[in-house]
Amino acid sequence: MKYMVDSIRDSCLALLTSILPVSLEGFDSSKSGSNRFMYLELAEKFNVRFLLPGGYYKLCQLSEERLKKYDVPTDFTLKYYRGRQALQPLCAGFVNDVIATSGPRNQWCCSASWSDVLKTAHKDLRDPTFLSGPPNPLKWILEWKEDRTMLAGVCRRCRKQFLAAIDTYRQNIWESLPQMFGIGSSWEELEVMKVVNYPVPAPASLSSSS
Template identity: 25%
Template sequence: MGADELDARKSVHVVDYTPSTEVWYSDGSVVLVAEKTAFRVHGTILATHCEIFKDMFAMPQPVTPDPNAETYEGCQVLRLQDSSTDLKHFLKTIYDFTYFRPGSKTKFPIVAAVLRLGTKYDAPALRQRAVDHLSTAYPFSLEEWGRRASKRLVPPFENELAAYIELAIETDIRVVLPALYYAASRVPLPDVLTMLHNLAVAPGVQWDVCRAFLVGREKLLLAEQASALAFLQPDFPRSDCRGGSCRQRIDETAKKTLPKPVSDPEPFYRWCMDKPDEMAKNIALCESCQGTVATSIKNGKQKLWEQLPDFFGLPGWDTLRARDGLDVNDDQDSA
């Protein structure tokens, strides 16, 4: 055997990593190395949660140990192509139930790490927990969207739209995309285009995302205007009107608001969509017309939300929810 080969074999066993100060069990049976950090854990526990590790550890071991296999104090060493921070979050979630609990507020980096590695190593329960959390920030129902500020389990952070979109693409989660695109449509277009242009995804995927968003945004804005401003049309039904001046007030409102551009910081139609009751009172309609107009706008907004995935070239809500584990029967179970 030549000197070069001997040196190569020795280099396999060089300890070029540092044991983690947070995930290191002295009785662990396997050492996972990510970047320059090592985590000593138990193969049986990994196998319980992750199908990939289960299959890996189930493979028959040779009678005679491979002298070239890397070990640490008798433990098998596995070098992984993962972020050490992601792996730390993933392993702590497995070992410590309080670290990332179902239904508890958890920061995005932890949720993202669990989703990424739960997808990669086929840990369905952990992956689903992450999806459940993300869907509270960008939900599938209009009702949940209305109360997301107080109900979301992943606290907001700066520039989160890009981070969520990148994660959804990387892990093939689609159920959060309609709400993400909906939120992005509220951001000034130049800012959104800059954000999409800088997405950390493949160029072809970036183009697909940008095209889907722009086409969907155009459909959404047109549909919102038509729905929110339907009461301004002469043929809008107000059969129970008890105010003699309601038609005149509606005509005056139409003259003042219809020329207002979509690019305005708060176009009138969007104010109508966001605050239908306040808008109806503001233009001083009779009580009956106030209720009729507000109800029309609310119903239109609900219909728009139901169409939201289609605007952006995605399957319907039921398909998206079933695809990503948020089954349509969940609503009935929680009712």
């Protein structure tokens, strides 16, 4: 009977983690959908806290208008606005911390080309659609890695350094999500909670027969 309960639990967790990612790699390959709130609600209900940071990040991708269509509890709404406020400046932060500082002083040699890249980034940041849309720095920064036309004219050496900087910056954002949403101090803390706080009670009828 315990095996059956564990199997059901593992199947449920597999479904939830395909939608509410627990790693940056999982986020990049995770599914999206308008019903993500339902899965986040399940994670909150059963206190599966290690699913919450990625879940709330995805919730932040909903517009305020779409969020209002759900009967969202107050604590969910507070985390939603808290997260959006924290996520909003991160794209500009990436531009300032990585692209704008590229050049000979940081041993990036393609100064003229980086100037063009910076102009492209600033154009994106000023775009009205970008400004009014949900803050999604993990996706926007990844596009700089996937769309090689953005780095046209940049040498192989600088490109390699830039791609490494993208990975580092995105990982730092991911690591900060538990604190960003006020869920925990780190992912490691939430992993401990996964073991300690995840209840999988068997139905009373099954418990009495085992």
